[in-house]
Amino acid sequence: MTTNFDKVVDRKGTGSIKWDKYADKPDVIPMWVADSDFETCPAVLEALHQRVDHGVFGYTEQPTDELADAIVYHLQRCYDWAIEKDWIVLLPSLVSGLNLACMVAGKPGDTVISPATIYPPFKTAPLNAGRELLTIPMKLENQRWVLDLDALEYALDSQDSVRMILFCNPHNPGGTVYNRDEISRLHALCKAHDVLICSDEIHCDLILDQDKRHIPLAMLNQDAAQRTITLMAASKTFNIAGLSCGFAVVANPDLRQALNRAAPGLLPEINLLGQTASAAAFAHGYEWMREQNDYLRANRDYLYQKINALPGLSMTLPEATFLAWIDASALNLDDPALFFEEAGVGLSPGNAFGDQRFVRLNFACRRTLLEKAVKRIANAVREIA
Numbered sequence: 001m002t003t004n005f006d007k008v009v010d011r012k013g014t015g016s017i018k019w020d021k022y023a024d025k026p027d028v029i030p031m032w033v034a035d036s037d038f039e040t041c042p043a044v045l046e047a048l049h050q051r052v053d054h055g056v057f058g059y060t061e062q063p064t065d066e067l068a069d070a071i072v073y074h075l076q077r078c079y080d081w082a083i084e085k086d087w088i089v090l091l092p093s094l095v096s097g098l099n100l101a102c103m104v105a106g107k108p109g110d111t112v113i114s115p116a117t118i119y120p121p122f123k124t125a126p127l128n129a130g131r132e133l134l135t136i137p138m139k140l141e142n143q144r145w146v147l148d149l150d151a152l153e154y155a156l157d158s159q160d161s162v163r164m165i166l167f168c169n170p171h172n173p174g175g176t177v178y179n180r181d182e183i184s185r186l187h188a189l190c191k192a193h194d195v196l197i198c199s200d201e202i203h204c205d206l207i208l209d210q211d212k213r214h215i216p217l218a219m220l221n222q223d224a225a226q227r228t229i230t231l232m233a234a235s236k237t238f239n240i241a242g243l244s245c246g247f248a249v250v251a252n253p254d255l256r257q258a259l260n261r262a263a264p265g266l267l268p269e270i271n272l273l274g275q276t277a278s279a280a281a282f283a284h285g286y287e288w289m290r291e292q293n294d295y296l297r298a299n300r301d302y303l304y305q306k307i308n309a310l311p312g313l314s315m316t317l318p319e320a321t322f323l324a325w326i327d328a329s330a331l332n333l334d335d336p337a338l339f340f341e342e343a344g345v346g347l348s349p350g351n352a353f354g355d356q357r358f359v360r361l362n363f364a365c366r367r368t369l370l371e372k373a374v375k376r377i378a379n380a381v382r383e384i385a
């Protein structure tokens with residue numbers, strides 16, 4: 001390994017929402033919002049330095065040739081997905097993408113489906129767009145959190161107002177990498193009911209299980225390509241979320257046009273430095289990304305073993321992402337996140353994702369910090385269990 005992910009990077013006072021949340025409680029280790037504590041990869045830093053040294057930051061192509069080429073290269077290299085450059089729609093954030101997608105799903109009053117346990121904007125985006133929200137439960141199957149496709153089938157059979165499903169693969173907070181059978185069944189149901197799919201694949205480069213592969217849903221077949229809006233970004237993997245650059249891949253020209261016209265005048269052009277960083281990440285960051293995944297896998301395995309050895313806590317092994325979805329139900333706490341915050345570990349409360357018995361822990365940090373947090377969690381739990 002050439003990158004030192006153990007390096008201490010002080011993020012306090014750098015405008016980081018993760019760290020500044022606890023500016024008044026410096027003894028809390030922040031492990032909540034989903035950015036990593038690692039420096040981005042050297043190729044990204046170098047590209048940013050070079051671009052800054054140029055000194056001119058005028059209006060910028062959307063996307064730059066460099067970024068479009070890098071996205072095409074990355075998707076081909078990692079997923080064998082051959083896309084056309086003009087399928088790319090740049091976005092300032094994938095949350096904007098979720099909201100725009102809902103705005104093109106039928107008309108106000110129609111229904112958009114979301115998983116019941118999910119990154120919160122999946123449930124606000126349909127409502128923001130004046131659509132009805134219908135949630136489908138996630139279920140634990142062979143120690144994996146998966147969307148209940150029988151429940152989805154039932155919902156689609158019994159409601160004819162559904163126009164879109166918001167799908168999350170890999171899943172946040174469950175860490176599931178859906179396999180070909182699972183996404184094929186989901187697609188078949190959507191095809192049978194003529195439902196669009198917005199597939200948020202922001203975590204797809206963070207595959208931790210070495211025997212798993214991410215399959216972009218839009219790659220399944222021609223029909224999937226035509227009914228899917230795929231959302232992606234370099235932001236999670238390369239820790240550049242603050243540079244506000246994501247994108248949608250939309251093969252269907254009508255859908256692409258609808259997306260581009262959904263919020264006229266409201267979305268900003270995507271800034272040059274975000275494009276520069278994303279282009280460098282996709283063009284030159286592959287080896288670094290693999291090293292980071294090795295480091296994250298080791299953190300995950302450590303955490304999994306420690307958490308499951310504690311009384312009252314359990315977690316499944318996330319196949320992807322740097323997020324652990326921890327079941328604290330056996331502790332019978334009113335507010336598990338508050339309990340752990342008082343013990344010195346700042347986690348995301350499960351109720352934000354749809355299940356108050358859980359907490360979400362972000363393990364994208366140096367190992368020593370994770371060990372310190374685990375010790376605090378262990379001490380707190382042993383005191384009450």
Ligand SMILES: Cc1ncc(COP(=O)(O)O)c(C=O)c1O
Pocket residue numbers: 034092093094095096119168172200202203233235241246
């Ligand atoms: C599934 C998913 N989609 C979107 C986002 C946010 O993306 P952005 O910062 O580009 O809005 C996150 C952040 O955690 C996420 O987990």
